[in-house]
Amino acid sequence: MNNSTTKKLSVFYTIWIGQLVSLFGTAMTRFAVIVWAYQQTNTVMTLGWLGFFGYVPYILTSPIAGVLIDRWDRRKILIITDGLAGFITIFMLIQFLTGNLAIWHLFLAEGLTSVLEAFQIPAFNASITLLVNKKDYTRANSLFSIANDAAKIFAPIFGGLLLSMSNLSTIFAVDIVTFLIAMLTLLFIRIPQLKSRQLSHLSISGWWNENSEAARFIKDRKGLLAILLVYLNINFFAALTYFCILPALILARTGGDQFALGTVQGFLGIGGLIGGIILAIWGGPKKKVYGFLFATGASFLFGDFLFATGQNIIIWSIGAFVSTIFIPLINSNSLAIWQLKVPPDMQGRVFALRSMGQTAVMPIGFLLGGWLADNVFEPLFKQPSPFFNWFSPIVGSGPGAGMGFMFLITCLFGFLTAIVGFASSAVRNIESDLPDFDFSEPIVNPISSD
Template structure:
């Protein structure tokens, strides 16, 4: 076990790294294309909604099947489906059919593939590695994602400058093929199910209820979900408006937009590297709360500083990326530690759905809010709300006791075995 899991993750990480770089490049190229073509906050918001809403709607159902199906095959077919959708969009652009509606539809279909791939990947991790290494693995995953966030925007900006948007989309297809090939060389065990469930509406609904009950039975986990959903509700509109803040407030262009994406990735790389190389003794819940406060503060200050303080904006964005990386790794590790293996697909899918649906509501008002109160004030208000979430988390006993309950349960289990 000590040797095999490292080899498996090395193969998976190589495939994921190539895939994430290509996806990051394509995503940023599309953002640049939309920003320069329309200059509209609403268009950026609608594209984000198209990428999120289908995943949120089918997420709980997808989670049921992720727990039933072979998780390796699920990831492979999901990657293949996303690649086919991207290829169709590339062909359409190549033929001269550049339509916003087409972009929204393809982004929505790609979201369906993500609804299966991301939860399956997170659910597979505890089946591959010992629990004591989960936080370190999450840190390395964040490092890989961060490296792709650094290289991706630079590659995307370069690609969109040299090639048409249709040709740039081909990068994502190449990345998906590499990720699929890497998975073919890895054996991923699946959890032992109590019995073979029937694929009927009643049974699927029952499985969804079981996954929901898995969350509700743990009060600390329920509070963690709630606070994370509130924070995500605030983060998503701000994330969509980052290019507009760079363009409109700081007077930037393609270079400045790319730089902001890159330094966010640098911050995430540092955060992931910290967790990958060093196991913090601090409670993961405390880390999550502190990162909420730091991230919210960086967003609020980004909206508050003057237009001449672009260098400060770069520094704040770097710090925000670091906080987001440590938060995400800690949050995923808590879920992987707290949830039974045969329930992880459902729980991760439900989390993504519960977090996305309120975010879509926030995105619906992005254009109106940005035009009414301004992008800067939006950053300040939503950033302060995220800070408030982090502060309230420290005063929630059930949440603060989440790790202590886990440690107590392990000690009792160890004593019983002895």
């Protein structure tokens, strides 16, 4: 390993450590906010609206963010977004301490945070290709999954502990400290930039032409477009149940037991953490698309089925573990394919449009999930009917049974999404049909220049 490669990996790991700390604070805050919001309103729709405001601004901002990511220093983008996210948490802390915190403040904070994530996530993903060798993209992506899932494990535990000993103000304060740590790690590193994107190949005719170029790039490569559509379906079904109603299902079936919710969310993190560690050691399958599709089918088939049928903390915890152990394989392999097929000087815009496309239906999933739970399926399982008689032996009865039935639906359709992906030659053959990018672009501020 030469000196330049060593320095690049050092930068990557520095960024990764900072993001690990930041993700912990964010996950702890989101856990506490979900509990607080559900306790204030006792409706699933509140969680649906939180998800809605967490994605709509992200989707709308992505085309603007992608162009700027390709123009600007990606390190500065990460620093600025971390700093602004810290100010949002400070605002929440002030509202809580003055007794003015309301549900609409949570919606506002989620919306503003999602705008920042529209810059932060594609900027981080695009930076990986400039810091890591091609053969290690899946492994590098899995490390980010490890950070995310480690936060899922410890954030609910510490969040629940701090809530029992204190209140939301302590959670917000810890979150602010984690943002500061993440910013400090970024101040002392440097991420390479592509000279061509800074200078000669920039479009001067505006945002529309810049994004049109990226959109045509995806459209002209049927494999990328097809895998984008597969992921869109994954995210829709995940938003409908996994992201939207899972906390409400656990709280409804346990009479509001925060410990049960924290335990299940902890196992969500444990599954993802173990899956990420396995993938980081292994490096992933040679045929990345097969790993992506197999993991998708397995996660929905086993995880969602156990959430649907389980009625105690043990079954839910097993379901959480089984569901998320496959998620690093889904995310890391899918992202690695894009990183291999998209030239680095276009990755900011293409990754932003990819994120926008993949998440476009998630706000609908959140709102539809909350509405269906409150107004359709929960009422259906409160009184005897032919529908009740058919499905109550599978999903039970009483509070939470209707949400369990919704998981049964996503179990089926999520699994079918993977089957359709395998049946599509554009998806199945994407790695052989599309060439990898030719990394021959000149670099501004290369890391080895010091």
